[in-house]
Amino acid sequence: FSQRLVPKACAFCAGEGCEKCEGRGHLGRVAVIEILDVSDKMQEAIRQGASEQTLRQADPSFRALRADVAAKVVAGLVRPQDAIHVQGHQEGDG
Numbered sequence: 001f002s003q004r005l006v007p008k009a010c011a012f013c014a015g016e017g018c019e020k021c022e023g024r025g026h027l028g029r030v031a032v033i034e035i036l037d038v039s040d041k042m043q044e045a046i047r048q049g050a051s052e053q054t055l056r057q058a059d060p061s062f063r064a065l066r067a068d069v070a071a072k073v074v075a076g077l078v079r080p081q082d083a084i085h086v087q088g089h090q091e092g093d094g
Helices: 040-047 050-060 065-074 082-093
Strands: 002-009 027-034
Touching: 002 065, 002 082, 027 065, 040 050, 065 082
Parallel strands: none
Antiparallel strands: 002 027
């Protein structure tokens, strides 16, 4: 399980800035998450030193941080400029 809290786009102004959000464009936070189910098969792959890419492909239900934040941008919950920060953290987590 991995998560990042990112600013939630203000629902009153769609992230543009208004009195409700004090001109910031965001109001509160929303979680961007990824969950990896570590099944017996996954544990064995980890023990054998499988690559990260192989592990991600082994779990079809896995949804990476970038996919979750992208879905939240499309839904209007997160502003694109805030989604970029999630990408940077994910790539830096190595």
